[in-house]
Amino acid sequence: MKKIQIYLNPVKGLLLAALLLVSCAEILDETPRARFEPSFFQTPEGIQGGLTSMYAHLRYIYGQAYYYNTTLTGTDEVTYAQSADQNFLVMDLSGQGEIDPNSSRADALWGAAFSNINTASGIIEFASEVGTSDALIAEARFFRAFDYFLLVQTFGGVPLDLGAGELQFNVAPTRVSTRNTVPEVYTRGIFPDMIRAIEDLPETGRLTGTATKTLARLYLAKAYLTYAWWLENPNNIPTYPETPRVDPDGQSPQWYYQQAYDIALEAINNPGPFRLQETFFDVNYAPNDRNSELLLYADHTETSEFYNAGSLTWGNGEAPDNFAGWMMTWNYPVIRSSSSNSTWANDLESVRREAVQPLGRPWTRMAPTIGAITNTFADKTNDSRYDGTFTTVYRANTDVAPVIGGPVYNANLLPVQPGDPILTFLHEEPDQPIDYPSDIRLGGNIGAGILPGRSDFVIAPSNISRMKYPGLWKLGPYRTDSGDGLGQPNAGSTRPFNIAKFSELYLIAAEAAVMGASGPQSARDLVNVLRARAGVWRWDNHNNQERLEDRSGEMMEATPAVIDIYYILEERSREFYGEGYRWYDLIRTQKWEELSRTYQIAGRNYGDVTAQTITRNIQPYHYLRPIPQSQIDAMEGDRAAYQNPGY
Numbered sequence: 001m002k003k004i005q006i007y008l009n010p011v012k013g014l015l016l017a018a019l020l021l022v023s024c025a026e027i028l029d030e031t032p033r034a035r036f037e038p039s040f041f042q043t044p045e046g047i048q049g050g051l052t053s054m055y056a057h058l059r060y061i062y063g064q065a066y067y068y069n070t071t072l073t074g075t076d077e078v079t080y081a082q083s084a085d086q087n088f089l090v091m092d093l094s095g096q097g098e099i100d101p102n103s104s105r106a107d108a109l110w111g112a113a114f115s116n117i118n119t120a121s122g123i124i125e126f127a128s129e130v131g132t133s134d135a136l137i138a139e140a141r142f143f144r145a146f147d148y149f150l151l152v153q154t155f156g157g158v159p160l161d162l163g164a165g166e167l168q169f170n171v172a173p174t175r176v177s178t179r180n181t182v183p184e185v186y187t188r189g190i191f192p193d194m195i196r197a198i199e200d201l202p203e204t205g206r207l208t209g210t211a212t213k214t215l216a217r218l219y220l221a222k223a224y225l226t227y228a229w230w231l232e233n234p235n236n237i238p239t240y241p242e243t244p245r246v247d248p249d250g251q252s253p254q255w256y257y258q259q260a261y262d263i264a265l266e267a268i269n270n271p272g273p274f275r276l277q278e279t280f281f282d283v284n285y286a287p288n289d290r291n292s293e294l295l296l297y298a299d300h301t302e303t304s305e306f307y308n309a310g311s312l313t314w315g316n317g318e319a320p321d322n323f324a325g326w327m328m329t330w331n332y333p334v335i336r337s338s339s340s341n342s343t344w345a346n347d348l349e350s351v352r353r354e355a356v357q358p359l360g361r362p363w364t365r366m367a368p369t370i371g372a373i374t375n376t377f378a379d380k381t382n383d384s385r386y387d388g389t390f391t392t393v394y395r396a397n398t399d400v401a402p403v404i405g406g407p408v409y410n411a412n413l414l415p416v417q418p419g420d421p422i423l424t425f426l427h428e429e430p431d432q433p434i435d436y437p438s439d440i441r442l443g444g445n446i447g448a449g450i451l452p453g454r455s456d457f458v459i460a461p462s463n464i465s466r467m468k469y470p471g472l473w474k475l476g477p478y479r480t481d482s483g484d485g486l487g488q489p490n491a492g493s494t495r496p497f498n499i500a501k502f503s504e505l506y507l508i509a510a511e512a513a514v515m516g517a518s519g520p521q522s523a524r525d526l527v528n529v530l531r532a533r534a535g536v537w538r539w540d541n542h543n544n545q546e547r548l549e550d551r552s553g554e555m556m557e558a559t560p561a562v563i564d565i566y567y568i569l570e571e572r573s574r575e576f577y578g579e580g581y582r583w584y585d586l587i588r589t590q591k592w593e594e595l596s597r598t599y600q601i602a603g604r605n606y607g608d609v610t611a612q613t614i615t616r617n618i619q620p621y622h623y624l625r626p627i628p629q630s631q632i633d634a635m636e637g638d639r640a641a642y643q644n645p646g647y
Helices: 038-042 044-060 065-070 086-092 107-130 134-155 182-200 213-232 253-269 280-284 370-376 504-514 523-534 552-557 565-576 582-589 592-596 629-633
Strands: 004-008 078-080 174-177 294-298 366-368 393-395 421-425 457-459 497-501 536-540 545-550 598-601 612-615
Touching (some): 038 107, 044 134, 044 294, 044 497, 065 086, 078 086, 134 182, 134 213, 134 582, 182 213, 213 253, 213 294, 213 497, 213 582, 253 504, 280 536, 366 370, 370 565, 370 598, 504 523, 504 565, 523 552, 523 565, 582 592
Parallel strands (some): 421 457
Antiparallel strands (some): 004 174, 078 366, 294 497, 393 421, 536 545, 598 612
């Protein structure tokens, strides 16, 4: 393979400026460092610091909203919203700009991953010299494989040699780099590290949130599944560097599908301390963060700016803040009510920014497609996952300090009280036509609709627009230090950003079964575990009330007798909507262009309520993101040879 020149600086360490883990006695101690040298890893303190940095590096990827955008915008789940800049517009591939090495924000992954890979290699190479346990070294093995898995899915083949030899710790920045092929990255990097991690990691993490056997099994199963699809290549999607779709070990795609199934079932049957939450609501309910279903997350805290890695009072939209949840939060504070019941005064801000899970800081950069609302989440009666994913009702918070005194009147000039709905995104199209006033002020200043006898403004599913849409409840902020006021809604979220869930094991095994793997549980059996759970309600967000109801029977009965890959993808979207899975799911299965080619949404103005059908231009080369221009610019020699084709 031709040697070419590129500037890779893998010795640059992350500033270890915050972390992890909930109990004060269990917080990983951190010391800021700019770089790691071999001597750093030759002390127990150095090994501990390197491991801690590996958990900290997650915050530069997860919760980083521009990378988050690359995983969702342009899919059947998400399009750009009214205030989107070019970071978001280009990712939609709908004529608003082209993805190129400058505009693709997958650069956030490239930079954070290679630095962490080199740190992991340093720990693996030197840790045994100071008597470090195999279990601690296994955490580094897990993260090296984890980062390479992200990179190979995103960019294709990437270098295993960062300058000092394959998978060796490198101390000197180098402009010389060779991109390994996709099979080499999987079979020489990801699989061996993850297998060894499973062998040596504990069942129960050494601290809350640290790596375990179950976590490593999930990622090995997912890597096997993804590689099997890559080998099979049903739609002839190109790869880079170019290489035959042949496994170096002579295994077939079917062998890897079976491995994915077996490893996922092994994790399900030997869960350690992990389990499914009883309801879908509980998985993402903020006071229940870090629950038993969560295998890995990028952590934050409201108790310390140092350990949060960001201000507790203001967020500036940069990593390592967790600000991804802002992106699908539309500008709801523009909603107006009236202080008069005789004429529309349009003078009261009845829904203000507040640091609570249904609200938070608006950025209006990303919006759900209408199809996601109406098709993916078609069943809103039995299936709790729509209600546990979106904020569909915006309620008056006039009683929160500073209190807005006096009566408040809303749609139809009817009175509303604190906690009453001000604006409702309806679950279904109403039986009677909605009156959308031509004067947007009469629709609460946002062009919302009015139905007779209702005090809340309403918007039907078919009228969702780039300006106003259901928010993403599951990523909303949550603080316990807000007192009786609005709190700090402009700060980055102090909640963890969830990365890996026990529930995904069921869908990995189900997908492998659809692709031909065999075993004691069918794809339908596995899917129905999550569908049954989705039918169990304990709280109704839409109606803001307790709902103790079990619709699991109806959910399982509605599951098709024969499960195909399209149904698996639907279930993955229902389970993980808006969490950053979707682009990877669609490129793995090569269904991106088929499922995301067109979508519907209304326009960018408050008065827009007529849905438009938008067509995207998704080309085969888009299945890989471009290598960041900052890397290409630093190369010597043939720069074009390093870049992915099409860019």
